[in-house]
Amino acid sequence: MRSQIKDELSKIPSGKFRSDLAIGAVLPIAAIFFTLCLILALHRYFSFYASFDQGIFNQVFWNNSHGRFFQSSLSSSLSTNVVHAGEIPTVFYHRLGQHFTPALLLWSPIYALFPSPATLTVLQVTLITMAGIVLYILARQYLEPRLAVMISASFYAANAVIGPTLSNFHDISQIPLFMFTLLLAMEKRKWWLFWLMAIFILAVREDAGVGLFGVGFYMIASKRFPRAGFATCILSFGYMLALTNLIMPIFSADISKRFMLERFGQYADGNEASTLEIIWGMVSNPWRLFVELVTPFDRTIRYLIGQWLPLAFIPAISPASWAIAGFPLLKLLLGQGESVLAITIRYALTVVPGLFYGGILWWSEHPKSFKPRFRRFWIGCICVSLILSFTSNPNRTFYFAIPDSVKPWVHVTLAQQWSHVSQLRPLIGQIPPNASVSATTYLVPHLSSRREILRLPSLELRNDRREVVKVEYAIADLWQLQRYQPAFKGDGSQLRDFIKLVNELTNKGEYGIKGFTDGVVLLQKGVNSDSQAAIDWKKWSNDAFRNVD
Known part of the structure; x- marks a missing residue:
């Protein structure tokens, strides 16, 4: 991969050139990512290593195609009525009470043409690949071609991108494409597209507005688009509150009795809690908030390093990265459970767009820092990220190459x-x-x-x-x-x-x-x-x- 990146960089002239030629420079990297990830992800599915969540989303898509929108007996088996009250799972349970995901309807026509769980795997790899191409176009608004290619190569090599791409299908796979398109629309002042993407982001799931709120905060803090930023913050925050407190409870009590408690139960008292009660629990106990933010310290540091590594740690010193990615990152750091700080699963993708956009803005202000010595260091970081992506064996994708245990020896060829x-x-x-x-x-x-x-x-x-x-x-x-x-x-x-x-x-x-x-x-x-x-x-x-x- 390192030699391929060097080859692509050597083909790019240092001066400015037409957009169609510029995007052609990143397409080979995107094609490599798409081909390898598609082969690995489909192999994972067809060799029976795709697991329960793939089945949930496939059943939701299958029911949608038969006019039974967002119903799932598999999701019902995870509902609070079944898990806590001991009720029998139902086939007519609406999953919207667990996760509000109307954006999935955008891809229903594709699933109707190819109704298979494998279709969702292809869709996920395609969405992430397209996100990297849009990121390149976004980077070209500020950066010369060599830097823009490096940004895109970093995206495709990020552990926080590769791991979730090789996982079961998940709704968050839509976030990078929608977020990069929204940021591109903001740069080009295409406000109709900006607000359309804002709606799409909010429709991904009930907590996707956290990342959108970060964009609004950046628009205000940077003083570039303060009025649009205020509108974005109000829209995202108001939508999340209304959705989780008024709309989702119509379908089931899962948001207050299960999901909020599983992630943020440490801020609540009792057997259920609304988002407003969780927020109040955080605000009213700042010491507990601080402890949750920094602990476990070692895992938090490793997680941040893993997110920064493919961009050569530039997001760590980019104010824009902190402004946008800080809010979804805060949501993860304040949560509980092993999965919130696991860089190879879907939640890590929510942090990625802000980090990369912040990296673009930092380089736009420090273009002279892109010297051969740093370029070699950056390529080395990309290679290390790729190695870690392989050795972490995300979602057992590389089960045939990496043993699950050495002592005792457990390996399936x-x-x-x-x-x-x-x-x-x-x-x-x-x-x-x-x-x-x-x-x-x-x-x-x-x-x-x-x-x-x-x-x-x-x-x-x-x-x-x-x-x-x-x-x-x-x-x-x-x-x-x-x-x-x-x-x-x-x-x-x-x-x-x-x-x-x-x-x-x-x-x-x-x-x-x-x-x-x-x-x-x-x-x-x-x-x-x-x-x-x-x-x-x-x-x-x-x-x-x-x-x-």
């Missing part, structure tokens, strides 16, 4: 995984496309294009007739749990529980074993077990249960 895939696909093929089903996590995406689906061990749901029924099929991939359980206690615990569940269901006669191969068991409700499959299951499950660490 390409040959092993694809041999397993070839044996489990025929079992999945036995499940009718309209049948209700419950599946283990990594099988959910491949079965999610249907109305009634749950994740094991759940078996009951409420259908469109408002009747509580048990799913017709259940399928569990226990081979993967068996492979990973020596290093991960949670996988061993799940393996035991699923073996017990299958034995319980078959002993009661509720379900019969329709097929079993290579640690994958398929159950069907109300049928007798296939005799050979039952024998194979008993032998395998007894051995697996005894060998669980």
Whole structure:
């Protein structure tokens, strides 16, 4: 990658030249990013490493294409009514109570043409790639071509970009494209496009307005567009308050009883809290706010370094970067949970646009600093970021190259995984496309294009007739749990529980074993077990249960 970047830079003349030639300089880098990420992300999906969230979004898109907008039985299984109140998941649950994501409708026509979970993977890689191209055009408003190419190359090499691109599909993948387009519209004074992008950003999800508020704050603080900045701040902040306190509770109580408490429960008392109550909890206890902001100190520093690294740490000294990216960064630093400071998952993308725009503005004021010595240092930073992106093994994308554990040794080779895939696909093929089903996590995406689906061990749901029924099929991939359980206690615990569940269901006669191969068991409700499959299951499950660490 380092040599490729050098080659592209050497082709670019130092003087100004036409825009069509300028953008041609960054297209090869964008093409490399698109091709590699698409291959890796699709391989992750087709080799059964895409997981639950991919299934949720696919089911939402599938229901949207059938006129049942934003309904999902998979999302229902995560709702506060199910998790906290013990209710039965429903097929008519509206996910808008968890995350308000109307912007997904923009891509529904594409999904209607190619209705598959893999379509969402292609869409995500495409959105991020396009964002890098728009970033280049944005950089050219201020910078000469060499610098603009470096900015774009840094974007495509950022761990905070690569990791989320190689993950399950997520709504935040729209943010960089919308934000860079909004900032470009601001620079060109195309206010109709600016406000259109502002609406699109707010429609991404309920907290996307935090990043938009940062843009408004910059517009005011820089005194460039103070009136538009005030309007942007009022629009974004007012929208978030109205949405989370008035609109989302119409669909469900998840925002106050689950999501706010999971992320910001340390600022609240009781079993539920609105956004206004969380804000008041922060303001009324500044010491707790400060402690949450700086702790854990080591992880916070590592996270900031990871975000700054591909831009050679320039955002750390750019006031504009702090002004815009500071607000989404503050939201992450003040939250709780392991995921908020994980640079390879989707939340990291919310910080990226502000950092890169701030980097552009800093370089516009210090163009003479772009000397050969610093250029070499910058390229070195890009290479280190690429290496870290690989070695961090985001979302197990590189499972075939990087072991999940060294001691004990846990590693699944390409040959092993694809041999397993070839044996489990025929079992999945036995499940009718309209049948209700419950599946283990990594099988959910491949079965999610249907109305009634749950994740094991759940078996009951409420259908469109408002009747509580048990799913017709259940399928569990226990081979993967068996492979990973020596290093991960949670996988061993799940393996035991699923073996017990299958034995319980078959002993009661509720379900019969329709097929079993290579640690994958398929159950069907109300049928007798296939005799050979039952024998194979008993032998395998007894051995697996005894060998669980």
